[in-house]
Amino acid sequence: MNLMYIRKDLLQPRLYQELIYAKCKERNCLIVLPTGLGKTIIAMMIADYRLDKYGGKVLMLAPTKPLVLQHAETFRKFFTLPPEKIVALTGEISPNERVRAWARAKVVIATPQTIENDLLVGRISLEDVTLIIFDEAHRAVGNYAYVYIAKEYLKQAKNPHVIGLTASPGSTPEKIMEVLRNLGIEHIEYRSENSPDVKPYVQGIKFEWVKVELPELYKEVRKLLRDMLRDSLKPLAEAGLLDSTSADIPKKEILRAGQIINEEMAKGNHDLRKLLLFHAMALKLHHAIELLETQGLSALRVYLKRLYEEAKAGSTRASKELFLDKRMKKALALLIQAKELGIDHPKMEVLKGLIREQLKRKENSKIIVFTNYRETAKKVVEELMKDGIKARRFVGQASRENDRGMSQKEQKLILDAFARSEFNVLVATSVGEEGLDVPEVDLVIFYEPVPSAIRSVQRRGRTGRQKPGRVVILMAQGTRDEAYYWSSRQKEKIMRETIRMVSQMVRKERQLSLESYVKREVNEEIKEEKKETGGIKVVIDSRELRSEVVKKLKTLGIKIEVRTLDVGDYIVSEDVAIERKSANDFIQSIIDGRLFDQVKRLKEAYPRPVIIIEGQLYGIRNVHPNAIRGAIASIVLDFGVPVIFSSSSD
Structure with missing residues (x-):
């Protein structure tokens, strides 16, 4: 394997990484590999190959800021490119600075929302992106930004190539096929801990469940x-x-x-x-x-x-x-x-016993406790500290009442301190699962089983990378805990079977490569629609960028200009401005009294304003249907503004 940018002194790929690289460097692939087995390394090898062969730049997308920063660090460590050629782009960086960074970069790692916004506004073009990598690719469903970006990429790029990375693509064939179609993927490379080429690198994880009897x-x-x-x-x-x-x-x-x-x-x-x-x-x-x-x-x-x-x-x-x-x-x-x-949940005593026993065996052990609830995480830390065990809590960024979230900086500081063994026990809510590189640990404890296959797989990969790890699940006998555990085991098994089935389905579809199919279909669609639209321009309020409507307009080939508008959401001519309200927003504006003020300002600013209400209006928020009907009648009769109903952004 001829590597141009990767530092050979630092990176010796494993056998299965070489095999997956060989199969995916020239075709659009979804790489399904348990957490901790080096999906990012394979992506970097493919990035090296594509940059060497086609030039241009590589774009890697990851769903959260911590993941973006982590990937950027990994690229800087293993790539010989100067650091300023590897840039991380998130919403915190100003649009002008993003444009400059995009222009100078060879490798861009970004959150999808940032790239989606920059594409919609026309700040960047994907024409010379020779590889796009979707991390946590199972998210490419519904209206998630990955879907729009992939469609635009296959339309714009001169030499397109798509790689999806995930530990768990979904539990039904339909869900996985949706991900493949949305990303234009034609081949799946799947490995589990038991695959013959992976097995030598994985230490067995001891999986124990401890039944706790309720008093x-x-x-x-x-x-x-x-x-x-x-x-x-x-x-x-x-x-x-x-x-x-x-x-x-x-x-x-x-x-x-x-x-x-x-x-x-x-x-x-x-x-x-x-x-x-x-x-x-x-x-x-x-x-x-x-x-x-x-x-x-x-x-x-x-x-x-x-x-x-x-x-x-x-x-x-x-x-x-x-x-x-x-x-x-x-x-x-x-x-x-x-x-x-002094009775609380008997799990707490069992948990403390397991941790004490582990620390007795090895004083500087690293232990992670996962729980679904922040309250529980707080209590676990308090109880352990009382026993003189050094423990810290690790939660997401959102703040709840009386409970402030953690900024990314704080999260990183805690993980670094944990890696340096400044404390022994990390008590994490679900934020610790997705791809964050939690240091090598000796023991993982689930305070309660997790019903979702995705999360179960993510967590399991947190131990047993270089040495045998131990996973313990605490479960209260005869309760939901037990049901959750079995459902989680079952879902994982189903996932493996499903991937096999989907791989066969994809093979059958091979004769019409998805990529060329998607590309041809999209281009035909756009040619037709461009003929019809004849160069229409729509001015859009910057707050509407999150809406699916903007993407639909862009796909129709309509010219878009984004501004911060005082009134209205879309201006389609000198006379006509459109205010788009979701059903929820419409009801909220009746409740808080904003509605008629907005309609009045709209009518004063434009001769022919229109209001569009999107979604099912009745049956939400317990507002009486007559109040809603009265508001609509008043808009139409008192203000003379027509109201149009639409079921969706389409």
Whole structure:
């Protein structure tokens, strides 16, 4: 293998990396490889080959800023290019600086939203990009920015080449085929830890699950809440909104029932109004049981305290009803008793035992604990610190009430300190899963099993890279925990089978290479539409760039100019401006009183304004249908502004 830019002294590719490179350097590939087995290395080898053969530049996309910065660091470490030729682009960099960086770079690593915006506004062109790499490629579905970028790339580039990287492309053939079609991919290279060419490099991961028996007091509280839940579900089932009144009903089904109630009420069927109370009670009880089973009594206590405050203030009727129930009073008494006895979730003691045992065996061990809830992460750190064990929390950037998120800088500082063994235990919520390079660890503990195959695979790859690792799953017997675990195992197995099936489907489709098919189809479409549009220009408000409408206009070959507009979202002529409102935004603007002020300003600025309302208007936000109809009538009759309804951005 002839490497031009890669530093051979630092990088000796493994056998499976060489094989995948050989198969993917000339055709559009999706590379499916468990986390930690060096997908980025293969991408760099292909980047080296494409730059050497075709020149131009390489674009790598990654969904989050930390991943972008991490990839940029890796490229700078292994590539002989001067550092200023390898640039990381995120929304934090000003548009003008991005344009300059794009012009001088050979390798660009960026977040997809940044590139999508720059493409829509016409700041950059993909003409001389000879390779595009989509990291975490399973995200290329629906309206995600990857989809639009791939379409534009196959249309603009002189020498297009697409590589997708993922540890888990999805669990159904349809989902994977959608990813392949959206990215114009024609071949899948799949490896698992058990593939013959990978096996020599992977130490076996010991996978243990530790069953935790719930104390009697727990079971009593759980029984009371489950009985109450069944009673709340009964009226919904009798009305035909649910198939069962089982306390093990998935939350999705309860949410769906609520949606139907709102839609029916919007049509004027007010008999269902009385069901809203039972629906709200069922949701609150479902969440309470989940907290009890997976997180513990203190988490449940905090939640019930919040509901009690709501009941006392009289702000929600459902909370009030719940606290009038004798069973809830009994459950509360049990929780107070548990607090006095110092009982919390038995998992906490088991967790501390596992960590102490690991540290006794090896003093400077690195341990990661994963949990689904920030509250639990906080509590785990507190409990470990009490025991004199050095632990730190690692959470995402979003801030919740009373709980500030972590900036990227803070995240990086914590990971660096963990790598230097300044503390032993990293307690992470789901932010630690996707591709972030968490240092080599001795033990991974799941505080609760994770139902999603994607996350399970991502986490498993966090250990056993250079030496045998150990993964322990804590599960409360006879609860959701156990169901989640089996569902996660099953999904992973299905994923492997699905990839095999899809690979065969792709082979059958080979005779009509997807790339040329997509390219031809898109070009024909655009030629036709360009003829029709005859050089139309639309001025768009910069805040609308997030909307799918802009991409659709661009694909139609319409000239786009982006500005910050005082009124309206789209100006299509001197007379006509269009205000586009999603159904949700329209209802919000009725609630907060902005609506008529906006319509008035629109009418004053343009002779022929139009309002488009996008999406299903009735049945959301519990606003009475007559209030909505009244607002629309007023816009049309009092202001003389036509209202057009559309079901989607198309």
